[in-house]
Amino acid sequence: MTAPRVPLAGGAAVAPCRVYDVALLDLDGVVYVGPEAVPGVPGALAAARAAGMRLGFVTNNASRTPEEVAAHLTDLAVPAGPPDVITSSQAAATVVAQRLGAGARVLPVGGPGVAAALRAAGLAVVSRAEEQPRAVVQGYGRDVGWTELAEAVVAVRNGAEHVATNADATIPSAHGPLPGNGALVGVVSGVTGRPPLVTGKPDPAMHAECVRRTGARRPLVVGDRLDTDVEGGRRAAAATLLVLSGVTNPATLLAAGPARRPDLLAPDAGGLLTTHPPVTAEDGGWRCGGWVARVGGGAADGALRLGRDAAGAAADADGLDGLRAMCVAHWARHPGAAAPAPVAAADEAAAAVLRRWGLGG
Known part of the structure; x- marks a missing residue:
C-alpha cells in the first residue's frame, strides 16, 4: 500500500511561478505589513509576472474597498x-444578499469597505439597531469602538443575523500581532451568546471567486496564516505556499493539524521564484538538503532531533531546509491530528537553527 502523501515532502523542482498560472495572494503579512511592503516582495511579484504568472489578491481585511486596496498595492x-482584489466584505455581502434578498436592511460594523460592499450587493445600509436590520455584518475597522459594538449587540439581540467577514484573532504589524476582527466579533458574540456566521477565509468562496475571475487552471494560494490561507486553499482544492513574513511561526507550523499543513514553505513571497527541495525518507528519519530530522535518536522521548551534514553547511544558511525536515518528520508521525512538537539538536549547527526559528536548542 502506498504511504499517504505528507505535505511539504514533495517540494518543487521548478519555481512555482513557472508551474502555477495564478497566485492567489493574501495581503497582510504577505505583500505588506502595516503600510509598508514586505522587503523584496514587490520585486519578486514583478518577476513572477514576468515569468507568466498572474496575480490575484484575496484578503480577509474588510476595512477598505477594492479600489483603496488596489491603489495601496x-x-x-x-x-x-x-x-484583481477580493475582500471578505464582498464575500459577506454576497452571502447576505443571497440569504435575505436585495434591499434587505443591514447594519455594517467596521471600516468603509464593509458598507461599500453591502451597497454594491444591492443591500440597504442602516446605522442604528432601531432601524431593525435583518443582519449585522461585522468586519475589521481600526476606528470601531464601543458605540458600534453596542448597536451590533442590540440588533443581534433583536433577531438580526450576525455575519462576520472573518474570525482572524490578530493582524500582523510592525509591532507584532495586534487585535483583529475576530477579537471584536468575540465581544458581540460573547455578549449576545450567539455565534456568528463567518464568510471569509477559510470558507472557499473567496478563493473560488478569484479563480473564476482570473480563469485560473492551476492556482497557488500564498498566505501567512494556517487557519485561513492554508486551510482555505486546501478547502478550495488549491496548492498552498506558506510564508513566514506574517503571523505564523515555526512552532505553530510544526504543531499544525492535517487541514493546515502547506504544500510549500518560504521566508516570504520570493518563494514563488525559487525551487523547493524535497524531503525524503532516510534511515528512519527525513532528509532535506543537508539536514536530517529523526524522532527520538537519543533526545527526550518523542522529541524531534535535528542534525546536519558537514556538506550541508553552506547550502542552507537560514536553516529553512531543517525546518522542512522537522515538519515532515513530525507530520508523518502524526498524520491525522495536530500535536505539539518538542525538538532537540544533534549538534551546535542544529542548535543555532533551532534558536533562529524560536524552537529552543
Whole structure:
C-alpha cells in the first residue's frame, strides 16, 4: 500500500511561478505589513509576472474597498486594479444578499469597505439597531469602538443575523500581532451568546471567486496564516505556499493539524521564484538538503532531533531546509491530528537553527 502523501515532502523542482498560472495572494503579512511592503516582495511579484504568472489578491481585511486596496498595492510598486482584489466584505455581502434578498436592511460594523460592499450587493445600509436590520455584518475597522459594538449587540439581540467577514484573532504589524476582527466579533458574540456566521477565509468562496475571475487552471494560494490561507486553499482544492513574513511561526507550523499543513514553505513571497527541495525518507528519519530530522535518536522521548551534514553547511544558511525536515518528520508521525512538537539538536549547527526559528536548542 502506498504511504499517504505528507505535505511539504514533495517540494518543487521548478519555481512555482513557472508551474502555477495564478497566485492567489493574501495581503497582510504577505505583500505588506502595516503600510509598508514586505522587503523584496514587490520585486519578486514583478518577476513572477514576468515569468507568466498572474496575480490575484484575496484578503480577509474588510476595512477598505477594492479600489483603496488596489491603489495601496500600486503605491507599493505592485500594480493592481479593483477587479484583481477580493475582500471578505464582498464575500459577506454576497452571502447576505443571497440569504435575505436585495434591499434587505443591514447594519455594517467596521471600516468603509464593509458598507461599500453591502451597497454594491444591492443591500440597504442602516446605522442604528432601531432601524431593525435583518443582519449585522461585522468586519475589521481600526476606528470601531464601543458605540458600534453596542448597536451590533442590540440588533443581534433583536433577531438580526450576525455575519462576520472573518474570525482572524490578530493582524500582523510592525509591532507584532495586534487585535483583529475576530477579537471584536468575540465581544458581540460573547455578549449576545450567539455565534456568528463567518464568510471569509477559510470558507472557499473567496478563493473560488478569484479563480473564476482570473480563469485560473492551476492556482497557488500564498498566505501567512494556517487557519485561513492554508486551510482555505486546501478547502478550495488549491496548492498552498506558506510564508513566514506574517503571523505564523515555526512552532505553530510544526504543531499544525492535517487541514493546515502547506504544500510549500518560504521566508516570504520570493518563494514563488525559487525551487523547493524535497524531503525524503532516510534511515528512519527525513532528509532535506543537508539536514536530517529523526524522532527520538537519543533526545527526550518523542522529541524531534535535528542534525546536519558537514556538506550541508553552506547550502542552507537560514536553516529553512531543517525546518522542512522537522515538519515532515513530525507530520508523518502524526498524520491525522495536530500535536505539539518538542525538538532537540544533534549538534551546535542544529542548535543555532533551532534558536533562529524560536524552537529552543
